[in-house]
Amino acid sequence: MKCEDFLKDWGEGKRLSFRKSLAFILHWMRCRECRENYAFIRKLSRVLKGEEWADEAFFREMRRGLVEEGRKAGVFVSRPSSSRPFFTFPRLLVPLGGVLVTLTLALAFFLLQFPSKEPGASFDYGLYSWDGVVLVSQLDSDELRALEGELEGAFGSCPSLVYSLSITPWAEVMDQVSANSRLLAPLLMEERSERAAGRMEEV
Amino acid sequence: MKNDGELISGFLNGSAEDFEELVRRYEREVYCTALHMVGNREEARDITQEAFLRVLKGLRELKDQRRFRPWLLSITVNLARDHLRKRSFGSWEDDFAKGTFGGCADEAFQRLSRLQEREELLNLLFLLPPRQRVAVVLRIYNELPFKEVAHIMGCEVATARSLFWAGIREMRRRLGKRDEV
Numbered sequence: 001m002k003c004e005d006f007l008k009d010w011g012e013g014k015r016l017s018f019r020k021s022l023a024f025i026l027h028w029m030r031c032r033e034c035r036e037n038y039a040f041i042r043k044l045s046r047v048l049k050g051e052e053w054a055d056e057a058f059f060r061e062m063r064r065g066l067v068e069e070g071r072k073a074g075v076f077v078s079r080p081s082s083s084r085p086f087f088t089f090p091r092l093l094v095p096l097g098g099v100l101v102t103l104t105l106a107l108a109f110f111l112l113q114f115p116s117k118e119p120g121a122s123f124d125y126g127l128y129s130w131d132g133v134v135l136v137s138q139l140d141s142d143e144l145r146a147l148e149g150e151l152e153g154a155f156g157s158c159p160s161l162v163y164s165l166s167i168t169p170w171a172e173v174m175d176q177v178s179a180n181s182r183l184l185a186p187l188l189m190e191e192r193s194e195r196a197a198g199r200m201e202e203v
Numbered sequence: 204m205k206n207d208g209e210l211i212s213g214f215l216n217g218s219a220e221d222f223e224e225l226v227r228r229y230e231r232e233v234y235c236t237a238l239h240m241v242g243n244r245e246e247a248r249d250i251t252q253e254a255f256l257r258v259l260k261g262l263r264e265l266k267d268q269r270r271f272r273p274w275l276l277s278i279t280v281n282l283a284r285d286h287l288r289k290r291s292f293g294s295w296e297d298d299f300a301k302g303t304f305g306g307c308a309d310e311a312f313q314r315l316s317r318l319q320e321r322e323e324l325l326n327l328l329f330l331l332p333p334r335q336r337v338a339v340v341l342r343i344y345n346e347l348p349f350k351e352v353a354h355i356m357g358c359e360v361a362t363a364r365s366l367f368w369a370g371i372r373e374m375r376r377r378l379g380k381r382d383e384v
Binding site: 036037040041043044045047048049050058059062063065066067069070071073075076077 | 214216217218219222223226227230231234235239248251252255256259260320321324325328339340343344371374375378
């Protein structure tokens with residue numbers, strides 16, 4: 001039997017049966033020519049496949065030319081741009097993403113700015129939850145500090161009011177605030193009257 | 204990623220993008236097959252271009268879309284054969300000697316450590332008679348089974364197989380001779 005007969009099935013791209021594989025291996029072990037043929041084919045295959053001589057510029061130009069040729073011959077349908085819907089999902093994704101990012105940044109900026117704790121400054125103070133913004137009261141910085149202290153007592157230690165409120169579920173915040181409202185209200189009243197008395201003395 | 208059948212269907216419906224993708228998928232294989240057969244870069248480019256032009260004109264007539272690749276390769280082989288027929292047999296040897304082929308291969312060759320072996324093997328391939336060379340390239344580079352090789356070459360499977368082995372034996376013989384020298 002000729003060596004190439006053993007490679008016949010390989011040439012056909014078939015899988016060898018167990019019997020054939022065994023025969024092939026036995027032959028392979030004995031036959032130098034067969035091994036050398038196979039090694040040579042592998043080597044040639046590496047050489048032929050290893051090249052990368054084709055240059056991309058030529059291919060690009062060729063494709064462009066072919067498409068042009070096809071257009072001239074009327075093979076390709078050129079779709080009018082108006083027939084395509086402009087607001088397709090991927091196209092909408094970009095502006096929507098932009099709007100979302102802007103809103104997030106604006107909110108983050110707002111939260112970082114707030115509250116300013118300059119003494120005597122008066123500002124609207126909001127309790128933030130994931131559901132929205134609720135204006136609790138108009139407090140000055142001392143009142144705010146007092147409120148912070150109260151809420152800190154209610155919620156445990158927290159670095160900042162905004163932080164502690166923003167991560168606490170809204171329902172829980174409301175429960176805690178209403179539970180402490182009796183304590184909170186006299187405290188604020190006291191502070192206000194003390195300050196008013198101080199101002200009177202200065203005058 | 205679309206398969207060949209989907210790209211062909213797209214092309215038949217008038218999509219230039221699908222046709223372009225189909226060309227992109229096979230341009231390198233067509234070009235290299237032509238280059239291995241004619242041994243000249245410029246001619247390989249002409250053949251590649253001509254082959255895809257024929258695809259553009261004739262794809263509608265292809266009955267079985269699964270046979271696209273063998274069909275494309277048979278166009279390439281026929282064009283390469285025509286090119287070889289048109290010029291004298293010696294001219295490609297001249298091209299090779301002048302370095303046309305070697306020159307274009309330089310870019311790739313530089314990346315390979317075994318430069319001499321590559322040149323030697325390609326030289327041996329180009330010393331084969333065209334039919335043997337076609338059989339060797341289709342079988343080894345394009346990895347086609349002998350049935351396909353025979354179909355493309357327009358001969359019997361046994362003939363394709365014997366042309367292939369004759370080519371391999373001849374190359375090995377010449378390689379052995381050189382080694383002896």
